[in-house]
Amino acid sequence: MDDILDKHMSIYTLKNVLSLHVFADYFGSKQLHRITKGTTLTATLFQATGEAPGTSGYVNITKMKGKKVGFATEDNDGHFSANFVKSVQEIPYNISVIQISNIITSSAAEAPVAPPTDIDLIDLMSKKGCKEFAKLLQNSQISKSFTDLMENGLTVFCPIDKVVNSFLPKYKNLTKNGQTSLLLYHGIPDYHSLGMLRSKNGFINTMATTKGKNNKYDFSVQNDGDNVKLETNIVTAKITGTLLDEEPLAVYKIDKVLQPSELFKAQSINSEDTAPEPSSGDDEGDGETTANNNGAMIMSVNGGWLITFVLSIALVFV
Known part of the structure; x- marks a missing residue:
């Protein structure tokens, strides 16, 4: 293999x-x-x-x-x-x-295969309730980091417009590096169908995870019946809808902005990615909507x- x-x-x-x-x-x-x-x-x-x-x-x-x-x-x-x-x-x-x-293999089986019709990730999110999150990706110029992974496997969790707008004051209070890490935190460099997520409980790395560094930028996937929850040490978000689930790309709506503990915690812990601590307002109130070998x-x-x-x-x- x-x-x-x-x-x-x-x-x-x-x-x-x-x-x-x-x-x-x-x-x-x-x-x-x-x-x-x-x-x-x-x-x-x-x-x-x-x-x-x-x-x-x-x-x-x-x-x-x-x-x-x-x-x-x-x-x-x-x-x-x-x-x-x-x-x-x-x-x-x-x-x-x-x-x-x-x-068992052959040259025919190993021949390069063209991917399906190209999907415009930004356009997809913009048209299906995640326009504000798509704007953040475009404005930060890291949307390419997402699209580059689409061919081999990518899962994106996009917060709905209402919660992104409520979260913007905290987002703007982060450094540029912090903003980049936050956005990358909403992507997993592998394909995960909803069924796969429902069968998984435990921590998962994100696009913001950096090998060899203390900043893990991971979160926990937890299942509650048919609901899939994403838990950081700061907030718990829920998958509320599916924009696209066609291997190798899955895009899901979530009801909160995912906040990694590497960015949102006491100022006494140094982090090169954090600006002064964002407002200590209720982290649960980011515009929540009620609603998943060889x-x-x-x-x-x-x-x-x-x-x-x-x-x-x-x-x-x-």
């Missing part, structure tokens, strides 16, 4: 490589060792989605000497890069999870692409 990760592929290309590991037919351990005529071709998710050029989304499965079973893409020149290791889980003729020795795995399925794809990704990294 490290060989693939070292190539720093875009998320779209990586999805194509991973989709080669999801088969459209059932292959348990017994079926693999009883292949008719000793070899067969099977379609993968890469082929089924139409992303594969020609028949490059087929995988060749062949019985080899010593009771080994090899896996390779269709055009393999007789070279099988991966072998069957063991069965992990089988539900006969429904779902089979098997372990193989290496990743072993690889293959999943072969007879139906149910979504479940098998998720499982195959999880198992590839085991």
